[in-house]
Amino acid sequence: MTEAAAQRAGRDAEAAPSLLYLVKRTEQAVRARLDEVLKPAGVTALQYTALTVLERHDGLTAAQLARDSFVTAQSMADMVRTLEARGHVVRSPNPVNRRELLIALTELGHRLLDDYRRPVRELEHRMTGGLSAPEVDQLRAALDSAWRQLN
Template sequence: MLSRATAEGEPSLLYVMKQVELAVRAELDELARPAGLTALQYTALTVLERHPNLTSAQLARNSFVTAQAMADMVAALQERELIERHRDEQDRRRLVLALTPQGRRLLRRLRDQVAALEDRMLAGLTDHQIMQLRASLLSCRAALSGHLPH
């Protein structure tokens, strides 16, 4: 097994991953700005697209923001009629969030630009390397969340 220690003079993987995250977020901000969105708002909308009917707290966890930041974001997205709040059909006491048709249209409009950003980020990798990168990142996420395979 390779040493996990960073070679002298090389940045740590954590540092490199943070640099990639910040670069992607800056690019997403540029893509989303003409639509009146931030990268974080775009992320929240894509989370709701994949997982409809989340509570605000669940959406915050899945969008990597605090509950307070999500409350402000939900208000802004509701005001623009991109998301709606309604009673959960399984538990009528819970209020959940979902995309509106307008929110779905906005995501469709941005989809090709976001895909082009991902393609640009991965341009130096082969298809096999991309599959390995995805698997490796998913393994890292699982390890940090305590869900290591046995």
């Protein structure tokens, strides 16, 4: 390869989108499609994410739920009020620390997650439709590893 060709190849590699850009672009597309899927339920992708976190770890404080749902504490406070008003979650005093309120899914919240499990799984399959099962596993492992490196 000539020196000029090597320089062009280097510039082309620099012109390719960064991984950070590709991850964010994918996240934005997923969020938009998830909002479409969830629209009939009257919940947003962020609210749905919070509900799925509670499904895995019921009885969290708002601060814990905010961290695990990737939103600020203020956003979570607003979100919890909305989800509580719609009957998807309930807050109750922490028996260990009465100043804290613990957030838990209601039966209605569990039903919403059950109702949307299949459509959300179909969206995930659509996103990974061009990948084989081993490639999906590799993508899952790579994204998990990247997250762990940053935390």
